[in-house]
Amino acid sequence: MTEPTGGLRLELLSLRHRRALEVFERVNREFFARHIGDRGDDFFTRFDVHLAERVAENTSGRSLLCVVTDASGEIVARVNLLDIDQPEQTELGYRVAERAQGRGIATWGVTCALDLAVGRGVRRVHAKVATTNPASRRVLEHCGFALVGPTDPPAGSPKSFLGCRRDL
Template sequence: MSEDPRMELLALDHAGALERFELANRMFFAERVGDRGDDFFEHFEDRLAERVRENDERTSLFFVVLDGEGEVLGRVNITDIDRPEATELGFRIAEDAQGRGIARQGVAAALEVAASRGVRTVKARVSAENLASHRVLQHCGFEETGPTEPPISSPTTFIGYRKDLHGSC
């Protein structure tokens, strides 16, 4: 990698790199959160267009973390920023990019953008076994709220977190 990772709002231009990222890491993510299923990939461009529209309409924040060549190292999302009771953070980092602080940096940057758009509280949920993600959330000031509903199709137990956006990571 020739330069530090950078974060950008998701755009249609990211389609190829994002699809490569999702496919290359599909099994890695499936083991941790559950598989998105074939439908996700069959309708990839439509889903991407929906996420970009949400960014444009300022109802959610979808980011990609890119390396110096424009390849996707990770994603950070804050959904439903227009619905305070439902605003939720999610993130995923490529298997080969783990352990470099990319998740922490990406989450911190996303929270700053969310706060600048008036978001006051963000929830998150993490697989009970995903210790690295727990550390990211704790480092960024999230407080554990206890067991919570897992994402659809996830066979694992999830722990909830919450953060009031009056400070940064």
């Protein structure tokens, strides 16, 4: 979809990403669990069903679920905009592989996904950031999000979170 220097691409999640996505999620499971929360064993047991459901969300226009791939085609990040069919209630989520941290991939991916969202009529995006994750907070700040205060954590996360918002 979009290609900057370095060979990164933002692509809508599709069934062809199945193998690369499972590798991305399994290799980074512990890392993601430390920073966000664990998806749980059921996520991997039902991986194909979960992927098909997410692809259907893209196809129906309900969400914009994306992967960021590098020059070799490996998935290095995910950027998800949920509920784009509710232009004031869209929610952003993203995760970057441990080995790809600190290279601006999250900021680039979020910026590209927000550009796509504007084209789909989204007017406001909400996000959550763990209070223990200053790098993710910086990504949101660089992407124009403002802190709005404490918020409920994502399902399964024991961490404290702050809510953020950006009007597009």
